[in-house]
Amino acid sequence: MTEISLYVLLVFDGRYLFIPQHEVESVEIISDVKLIDTSEGVVGWFYGHGLESPVYSLNDNLSLLLEIPKKRDYLVLLKANPQPIGIICDEVESINLQKELLQPQELHVVMKTPTSPIRQLLRYQDKIACICSGTALVKYLSHISKQLLNSEDGVL
């Protein structure tokens, strides 16, 4: 198995999330997102690459936010079918783990849950960063947005 070295670092609310670069479609700026009143946790849509992509806003707990905090300046589009899926964040950076001599560590089994997108942890600056695969993160976003929809149904 080839070890992945190139990652995109997403930062939001102080949470550091690494995603393999080959699973990222593109990085855009927030002004290109058409913001909407949220439904199913979607805070906006990005029209690009000939497709409409739903845009999500997450907090440091990886829970869906129904609003966009002020600092969110960037949009990271993750590759997904049938269309890319966007996450807005405060900062985005491209990081080569090998070059930076950073060594990810597997998430311990006692910390795993069936729906968690986190696969590995990494010491980065003064934080513990989480490493997710793009596919797992897309699946997780779909899961929590469905959960939100169901809970809203429950209230109604």
Add this chain to the structure above:
Amino acid sequence: MTESRAWLLHFAGGLKAAVGLHEMSQVLISPTLFEIPTTPYYSSDVLIFQNRILPVLNISNMLLANKKTIIVTTRVIGVAVYQHESTEFSQYASMYLDGMPENIMVNDNQICDLPKEQKYWEPFALSCFSYHETAIPIIDLAYLFSEEFNAIKHRA
């Protein structure tokens, strides 16, 4: 009669259990903890120990609570050492403790049954002994921190 040393561990909520003398590597007082999202409520923190990222297991919450209801009042954390196979490298994980571990002597005459009211220890108790008229289970750390045990928990 075989006699050996063990560590008597105190956990929040009045729980007590023991591990072998060489299964407790160190006790850390107030280490820096990092919360990891989308993890189980009883195992959501990590710490850095000798360059490794270790999970911090809250046994009391795992055994007694369905939610984070048992508040850990101390910041004493025990670093446990275990091996899945005798040929494998030692592995580390940590646990919240409710005070410093006690170094005690245990002999064969102290062996007793695990009381009915403490059956929650059963899946990972190697055996049990009586100490000051209290039944103390001996924790099978390798099983507690195994893929097998943690997968069963998620299916339950």
